[in-house]
Amino acid sequence: LATATASTTMLMTTLTATMTTDHAATTAFVTAASDVTPATAVVASTTEAAMIKAGNWSTTESVMVKPFPSGTRCSDASDRSPCLSEDFKTWMRLDECLECCAADDQCKYAEFKSELGAMGECIKMSVCPAILQIPGDITITFKKVMRGAFDSPQWMMRCPGPPTMTTSCMSEELYDEIVASIQELVEGLDKTCEEDHCDQADFGGCVLRMVGHDFMDFDPITRAGGADACTDMDDPDNAGLPECLYKGEFEGEVSLRDAYRLFCERVSLADFLVIAAQAVMSLLAEDQSKHMLSHGFRSQFHYGRTTAFEGCHFSHGILPNPEDSCVAVKRVFVDSLGLTWSEAAALMGVHTLGRAQIANSGYQGWWSDPENSRRFNTNYFISILAKGWCVERNVNGCSEEGLASGMCVKKNQWQRCDVDRNRLSPEMMLDTDMCLAFSDQEGGDGMLRASEDDCCAWVHTMARPDGKAIGGDFNMSGVIKANHNEFCSVKCGGSHPDVSKGEPFLCFKDTLRQGINERRACCTFRTQDVAVDCRNPGLGAEAGTGGPAAEAVRLFAEDEHVWVREFLGAWKKAVENGFEAPGGHLKALGQC
Numbered sequence: 001l002a003t004a005t006a007s008t009t010m011l012m013t014t015l016t017a018t019m020t021t022d023h024a025a026t027t028a029f030v031t032a033a034s035d036v037t038p039a040t041a042v043v044a045s046t047t048e049a050a051m052i053k054a055g056n057w058s059t060t061e062s063v064m065v066k067p068f069p070s071g072t073r074c075s076d077a078s079d080r081s082p083c084l085s086e087d088f089k090t091w092m093r094l095d096e097c098l099e100c101c102a103a104d105d106q107c108k109y110a111e112f113k114s115e116l117g118a119m120g121e122c123i124k125m126s127v128c129p130a131i132l133q134i135p136g137d138i139t140i141t142f143k144k145v146m147r148g149a150f151d152s153p154q155w156m157m158r159c160p161g162p163p164t165m166t167t168s169c170m171s172e173e174l175y176d177e178i179v180a181s182i183q184e185l186v187e188g189l190d191k192t193c194e195e196d197h198c199d200q201a202d203f204g205g206c207v208l209r210m211v212g213h214d215f216m217d218f219d220p221i222t223r224a225g226g227a228d229a230c231t232d233m234d235d236p237d238n239a240g241l242p243e244c245l246y247k248g249e250f251e252g253e254v255s256l257r258d259a260y261r262l263f264c265e266r267v268s269l270a271d272f273l274v275i276a277a278q279a280v281m282s283l284l285a286e287d288q289s290k291h292m293l294s295h296g297f298r299s300q301f302h303y304g305r306t307t308a309f310e311g312c313h314f315s316h317g318i319l320p321n322p323e324d325s326c327v328a329v330k331r332v333f334v335d336s337l338g339l340t341w342s343e344a345a346a347l348m349g350v351h352t353l354g355r356a357q358i359a360n361s362g363y364q365g366w367w368s369d370p371e372n373s374r375r376f377n378t379n380y381f382i383s384i385l386a387k388g389w390c391v392e393r394n395v396n397g398c399s400e401e402g403l404a405s406g407m408c409v410k411k412n413q414w415q416r417c418d419v420d421r422n423r424l425s426p427e428m429m430l431d432t433d434m435c436l437a438f439s440d441q442e443g444g445d446g447m448l449r450a451s452e453d454d455c456c457a458w459v460h461t462m463a464r465p466d467g468k469a470i471g472g473d474f475n476m477s478g479v480i481k482a483n484h485n486e487f488c489s490v491k492c493g494g495s496h497p498d499v500s501k502g503e504p505f506l507c508f509k510d511t512l513r514q515g516i517n518e519r520r521a522c523c524t525f526r527t528q529d530v531a532v533d534c535r536n537p538g539l540g541a542e543a544g545t546g547g548p549a550a551e552a553v554r555l556f557a558e559d560e561h562v563w564v565r566e567f568l569g570a571w572k573k574a575v576e577n578g579f580e581a582p583g584g585h586l587k588a589l590g591q592c
Contacts, residue, residue, distance in 0.1 A: 071137040074109055074128035083110070083122035090121055097122035101144055113139040152230045153210070153273070154309040156246040157257050159264035163307075166585075167268045169592035170303040175275065178267065179298075181259040182279035189250055193370035195425040198355075199250045201366075201374035204280045205354015206244035207256065211277040211575075212350060213238055216332050217315035218577040225315060226578030229270040230308035232316045240360030270305035274575045284353065284376040289564050293376070296568040302586035305579055322363070323412065325447040326435035326548060337577060343570035345381075345436050345549035346556065346563055352380040356428065362396040362411035365428030378482065381557035384437050385476065386483040388522030389429060389457040390417035391450040412450035414457065419498055419524045420489035436549040439535040448534060448547070455534040458522035460515065461487055461507040474537040474551070478558025480507060488521035498524065 083100035085092040092100075094112055100122060101110040107124040114120030131141065154163070189199040210231075217225035231238060248255040260272055267275075278297040285293050320328035333344035353376055356363035372379040392415040398408035414429040415421070434457055435448045441455040448457070461476045480487050485507075490496045492507035499505060499521045506514050523533075537546035537554075547553075556563035579586050 071134050071139065072131050072141045073111060073134060073137065073139050074125055074141060075130045075132045079126050080123050081125075083124050091119045092122055093118060094120065098142065100124060101142070108144055110142045110144070111139050112142070113137075152233065152309045152312040153214075153241075153245055154229060154269050154307055156233070156242060157260050157264070157269055158246070160261055161265040163264045164266055164268050165309075166306040167266070167271045167303045170267065170271070170587075170589055171592070172298070172589045174263075174266070175298060175301065175303075175589055178259070178263055178272065178275045179279040179282070181262055182256075182276045183283045185254050185256075185259060186280060186283055188252065189254060191374070193374055195370060198370045198374050200284065201354050201370065203244055203250070203254065204284055204374065204376075206241060207280050208277050208350045208353055210241050210245060210256075211273050213241070213319060214273060215574045215577065216320070216337070217318045218336055220336055220338065220577075223578050225318075227270055227274055227305055227575040228308040228578070229268070229273055229305075230310075230312040230315070232312045232314075234313075235316045235319070237319045237361070240357065267303075268305055268307045270307045271303050274305070275301070280353070281350075281376045284374060285564075286375060286377060289377070289560050292561065292564045293568070296564070297571075298589070300568065300572050302576065302579075302588055304586040306585075320432060322430035322432045323449065323451060325431040325449050327447060329432050329435065330548075337574050339570055339573060341549045342552040342566060343573070345552040346566040347570045347574060348433065348436065349378065349380050349556065349563060349567060351433060352377055356413075356430075358396050358411075362409075363413050363428065363430060364395050365413070365415070365426040367429065367433070368427065370425050378556055378560045378563050380433075381553050381563065382479060382483050383427065384429065384433065384553055385459050385479050385557055386487055387416055387427075387458075388418035388488050388524070389414040389434060390523065391415075391454060392428065393450065395428075410451070414450055417456060417523055418458075418488035419496060419521045434534075435547050437536065437547045437553045438550075439547055441532050441534055453534060455532045456523035457534040457536060458488065458519070459536050460518060461492075462510045462514075474554060476554075477508060479554060482558050482560075488518065490521045496521065 082090045083092065083097055084090060085096055094114075097110055097112045097120070101107040101124050104124060106126045109125045109128040111123040111125075112120050113123075128141070128143070157163075186200060186203060189203055191200060192198070193201060211227065214229060214231050215225075215227040217231060219225050233241065243249040244255055246255050246257040247253075248258075256273075256276055259276070260269065263272060278293075278301070282290060282294040282297060318332075320332045322328070324331075329344055329348075333339045333347065334341065337344075339347065351367045353373060355366040355373060358364045366373045368379040368383055391412065393412045394410040395413055396408065396411040398410045402408040403410065412431075414431075414434050416427045421427075431447075431449050434450075437459075438448050438457045439446045440448045440453045459474070459476060461480060476487075480492060485492050487505075487507055490499055490505045493504060495502055495505055500517045503513075503517075505517060505521070507518075535546065537550045552566075556566070576586060
């Protein structure tokens, strides 16, 4: 690894030495960097790739270049023309040469030949039929590539020194340093959580969304994808991720890059992102779960992931579409990631942090109340079962004209419809959340979809598959206890004027009156005599017709430690897919 300072002489010397290699696989890209002067370049070389950062280009945010090894020239290029500097001279610095080619739409290749130290002659060409290796020649040939071929997070994350593609060694102390740097960023954010903002929830949710979108593109057949820091940043599903990655948001313009730049010369971005997510989850957990997660993540973490910064377009469209309900969950989490339904549900628990926003995904609302949305806990699972949910269609306001022209698609979700929803911040669930515990109304294909099913999703407090008594296979008592003895916004043992008419609301009471009161509490925005129930564990036309992970959701809701243990196992599988043995190169902390 070699680093060139602002000295253009050292720049050329280092670049020439680094690009001289006996293998043909050397590649590189150049990116803009506000903290790097035009005369500064950083060079890194490995057997697979070299990365160069040079110049603060105002015209090259969508352009990259690949250098061929030193001593290469284009042959038979008939349209060679010199680049001219600002004062119309033919001699210029390397960064000026690259900028000249970047600014010219016709330029596809550039040759830089330096015979006088830092300055050299720059030739631009539109074609290069063949590359010739000329022994002793110090010319370097660059090929310009539009950014679309490289749209990966690494392109966005600037490093002040040579960025490491594969972590060669990581001690426990280095892991702890990275965790501390991430947690310091999160701790510095405003802890206030209200209906329209919660900085820690939004930042934490964005970090987890980034890592999840990264590992969810794993292909079990080709073994491509996985947690390699390579996801197509042009995919609309990734809207909003640049803010927490590198653009910065909230007061102080906080981003992961603030911490990454401290470790990027020693730790690959692929490893760094996984650690960043673990740091966020550990910090925002509470009580014993905080210790379980912090210790569990650290003890099971293996380093050595290689960052992939090319070919990330293959991940376009692979992410689960919430409108596909549990069909999407099965395709991605079960079939591709190799998780059980219980593990898939546990991993979906990351939705306990953050919210959905129309600008990013087309959906809108918190998965929990704002305060719980900045805490890594089981409120997500509690909310699914202890609240009432009804459909909310076309939440993004897609017009018929927009739909017909292909400019938008209608997004449908579930909104709270229990008795006191109007006094609360907007809470929502996606089809891929609700389908874990509920299935569609009678007569459907079993998949719960807000676009098709006009039903109310709720669970009786005394529900069990045979519908006869509490304490059976779907005992809701632990869920309600975890929800502070509240069910569909009504305190058990209390009363509500719109529900029990002054009479006690007797949770777990197996009576017709309590059944009517519970339905009134959970589905208050439905016409009670015509409301249709979504099929769920213990209610509906058939016994026990809930979603494929209904029992797991119940167990997680009532006991956070059960969820944490299942989550740790699911997380390890998800972030190690494609890197694990046989053929993998991951190592435990301290094994260098």
